[in-house]
Amino acid sequence: xxxxxxxxxxxxxxxxxxxxxxxxxxxxxxxxxxxxxxxxxxxxxxxxxxxxxxxxxxxxxxxxxxxxxxxxxxxxxxxxxxxxxxxxxxxxxxxxxxxxxxxxxxxxxxxxxxxxxxxxxxxxxxxxxxxxxxxxxxxxxxxxxxxxxxxxxxxxxxxxxxxxxxxxxxxxxxxxxxxxxxxxxxxxxxxxxxxxxxxxxxxxxxxxxxxxxxxxxxxxxxxxxxxxxxxxxxxxxxxxxxxxxxxxxxxxxxxxxxxxxxxxxxxxxxxxxxxxxxxxxxxxxxxxxxxxxxxxxxxxxxxxxxxxxxxxxxxxxxxxxxxxxxxxxxxxxxxxxxxxxxxxxxxxxxxxxxxxxxxxxxxxxxxxxxxxxxxxxxxxxxxxxxxxxxxxxxxxxxxxxxxxxxxxxxxxxxxxxxxxxxxxxxxxxxxxxxxxxxxxxxxxxxxxxxxxxxxxxxxxxxxxxxxxxxxxxxxxxxxxxxxxxxxxxxxxxxxxxxxxxxxxxxxxxxxxxxxxxxxxxxxxxxxxxxxxxxxxxxxxxxxxxxxxxxxxxxxxxxxxxxxxxxxxx
Numbered sequence: 001x002x003x004x005x006x007x008x009x010x011x012x013x014x015x016x017x018x019x020x021x022x023x024x025x026x027x028x029x030x031x032x033x034x035x036x037x038x039x040x041x042x043x044x045x046x047x048x049x050x051x052x053x054x055x056x057x058x059x060x061x062x063x064x065x066x067x068x069x070x071x072x073x074x075x076x077x078x079x080x081x082x083x084x085x086x087x088x089x090x091x092x093x094x095x096x097x098x099x100x101x102x103x104x105x106x107x108x109x110x111x112x113x114x115x116x117x118x119x120x121x122x123x124x125x126x127x128x129x130x131x132x133x134x135x136x137x138x139x140x141x142x143x144x145x146x147x148x149x150x151x152x153x154x155x156x157x158x159x160x161x162x163x164x165x166x167x168x169x170x171x172x173x174x175x176x177x178x179x180x181x182x183x184x185x186x187x188x189x190x191x192x193x194x195x196x197x198x199x200x201x202x203x204x205x206x207x208x209x210x211x212x213x214x215x216x217x218x219x220x221x222x223x224x225x226x227x228x229x230x231x232x233x234x235x236x237x238x239x240x241x242x243x244x245x246x247x248x249x250x251x252x253x254x255x256x257x258x259x260x261x262x263x264x265x266x267x268x269x270x271x272x273x274x275x276x277x278x279x280x281x282x283x284x285x286x287x288x289x290x291x292x293x294x295x296x297x298x299x300x301x302x303x304x305x306x307x308x309x310x311x312x313x314x315x316x317x318x319x320x321x322x323x324x325x326x327x328x329x330x331x332x333x334x335x336x337x338x339x340x341x342x343x344x345x346x347x348x349x350x351x352x353x354x355x356x357x358x359x360x361x362x363x364x365x366x367x368x369x370x371x372x373x374x375x376x377x378x379x380x381x382x383x384x385x386x387x388x389x390x391x392x393x394x395x396x397x398x399x400x401x402x403x404x405x406x407x408x409x410x411x412x413x414x415x416x417x418x419x420x421x422x423x424x425x426x427x428x429x430x431x432x433x434x435x436x437x438x439x440x441x442x443x444x445x446x447x448x449x450x451x452x453x454x455x456x457x458x459x460x461x462x463x464x465x466x467x468x469x470x471x472x473x474x475x476x477x478x479x480x481x482x483x484x485x486x487x488x489x490x491x492x493x494x495x496x497x498x499x500x501x502x503x504x505x506x507x508x509x510x511x512x513x514x515x516x517x518x519x520x521x522x523x524x525x526x527x528x529x530x531x532x533x534x535x536x537x538x539x540x541x542x543x544x545x546x547x548x549x550x551x552x553x554x555x556x557x558x559x560x561x562x563x564x565x566x567x568x569x
Contacts, residue, residue: 035095035109042112046084048095050106053078056099063110064094076424076450090114124185124223125153126160126213131229133207139197139376142172145231147191147211157183157215157223162191166209167381169195183215207231257287257341259294259368259380270389270479274355276328279386281347281366285339291370291378294336298327298349300365300381324357325364325386336368359390359480389480393421394449396473396489399456407466407498413439413459415473419449427487428476430457436470437463446475463495 033052040046050061054077061072061082070082080097095109128149135143145164151157160180164171171177172194180189191211211227262284268277279298285291299320320332329350339345368380399416415432419425427449432442440460449455463469475487 033095033097033104033106033109035106038109039111039113040084040088041115042088042090043086043115045086048082048084048110050080050082050095050097051078052080052097052104054099054102055080055097059097059099062096062098063088064096067093075448084110084112088112122154123217123221124151124155124157124183124215126150126157126183126215126225127152128211128227128229129188131231133231137197137207141197143169143195143197145169145193145195145209145229147193147227147229148188149191149213149227150188151183151185154185155217156185158217160189160213160215162193163212163214164193164195164209165212166195166207167379168198168207169209170198172196257285257289257291257339257370257372257378259283259291259339259370260286261366261382261384262344264384266386270391271353271386272389272391273353273357276350276352279349279351281349281384282344283336283339283347283368284344285341288341289373290341291339291368291372294339294368294370296334296336296347296349297367297369298332298334298351298364299325301333301367301369320365324354324362324388325351326354328352339370353388357388359388361385361387387481390421390423391479391485392419392425392427392449392477392487394418394425394427394475394487395420396475396491398491399454402493405461405463405469405493405495407463407495409498410440410460410462413442413457413461413471413493415457415459417446417449417455417457417475419451419453422451424451425449426477427455428478430455431474432457432459432461433472433474434461434469436465436467437461439471461493466495466497469493469495 033050036049036051037046040048048061055074056077057074059072059074059080061070061080062068063070063084067088070084073081075081090112092108093110093112095106097104126149128147130146130148132146133143134146135141137143147162158181160183162178162180164176164178174193176193178191178193180191183189207230209229209231211229213225213227214222216222260283261281263282265280266277267280268275271277281296283294283296297320299322301320322332327349332349334347334349336345336347363383363385366382366384368382370378370380372378395418397416397418398414400414402414403411405411413432415430417427417430425448427446430444430446432439438461440462441457442459442461444455444457446455461471469492471491471493473489473491475489477485477487479485
């Protein structure tokens with residue numbers, strides 16, 4: 001017996017030692033996780049976003065080494081957010097997502113740096129110092145633009161090229177693209193591009209041109225910088241040696257027309273994906289000469305160039321950007337007629353928001369092509385901004401049939417909020433209000449709802465009086481531009497008269513020949529009578545009315561004969 005006990009103790013000791021030495025099992029979630037941003041500053045609280053798959057409510061984000069679990073928010077099955085405390089020391093950390101039974105690891109995904117520590121990487125970066133225009137600034141003349149820029153980054157830029165675009169200047173010779181090759185750190189380069197003046201710019205103080213510089217670093221990462229160049233002009237000869245504008249005589253009595261959008265509005269507010277709307281534009285001639293045969297091109301386009309009567313071919317309105325807004329019912333090209341100096345005109349364009357457009361602020365180009373008093377073709381191009389929202393589409397109803405409501409008696413309101421939209425929505429507090437009663441447990445926090453997801457709330461409602469009662473359900477939330485908004489839904493319920501129970505009088509009592517007061521039968525009475533019937537008891541509901549009161553009389557009670565006593569005759 002002692003030997004058997006010894007053997008068992010040896011086995012248990014071996015199992016305990018093996019379980020202690022064995023590493024814990026690690027399970028992988030559906031895919032590799034990623035962390036954004038990959039770098040935060042020590043001493044400042046931050047929030048990181050972890051993306052992956054198969055996340056569940058209750059998932060936890062953990063930092064290694066020796067940091068432990070972070071305060072984690074479950075957004076959906078693919079997104080978690082975690083708060084990085086300010087006390088996290090400087091270092092490189094592994095980020096782990098744990099669902100309780102499964103884990104996924106992103107090794108060295110988060111760098112915590114000192115506020116004064118330089119970036120752990122270097123990249124090329126360009127800065128523009130000067131831009132000078134030389135030549136005679138007249139329509140159809142050639143001018144030369146010289147831009148001086150420097151690589152102020154900490155790395156060499158490879159395959160550098162600059163692309164020019166302007167509404168007043170047409171690139172010549174190079175097609176608007178200048179190849180610069182490799183530019184070392186702290187090296188200056190001159191970008192020279194020849195243009196042809198395409199519009200009448202006499203009287204204008206500035207010419208606007210865009211220079212888009214693209215390049216790569218040593219690891220093959222691509223970069224793009226867009227510089228908007230404001231080039232001063234005088235409309236006369238410009239010195240070519242230093243590139244500065246030479247003094248000229250200010251033109252007097254110059255007549256020119258200029259069309260400007262002074263106001264615009266939409267017939268639908270707010271704009272959402274799939275929404276059709278009319279864009280109303282107020283166009284005013286801000287010049288001192290008439291604009292003739294005005295053509296408006298929504299989305300951007302051109303109306304030809306040069307002087308003299310326009311030839312065949314008309315305007316080009318098919319080269320605009322219609323990825324977010326597209327014309328409906330008519331094309332994006334309209335004729336507005338003539339407009340005298342200082343006059344205004346209202347223009348309307350029917351558009352639709354693409355169903356694939358995400359919430360945001362989107363610029364929309366509008367071009368006006370017309371003839372001036374010299375019969376020259378002029379194009380004025382402008383940009384307006386339209387805001388696109390993705391507001392929640394929810395349904396508020398009851399998730400089951402209502403029980404009967406009686407005045408003065410509490411009943412349950414089974415409220416349900418369903419997300420009918422195609423996108424994930426985050427809602428705030430829900431509140432049930434009414435003027436004809438009191439509501440208990442009528443508030444709650446909804447939070448995030450997936451497409452087709454729902455939220456339920458069971459509130460107690462005590463109506464004050466019978467009739468139709470209107471309930472108002474109010475839901476607070478923030479829209480895509482962080483502005484507070486409210487969803488209001490109304491529900492109606494029917495309230496019946498309250499039940500009054502009258503005491504029944506014992507028939508054996510004196511007075512009025514023995515009346516029986518029968519109260520109205522309720523649902524509880526029916527259930528009680530049903531149970532009595534199961535046990536073989538009398539389950540009939542009394543229907544006798546007071547004797548002599550015009551109703552049925554109480555039937556006489558038959559005497560019960562006495563049973564004989566044994567042993568007695």
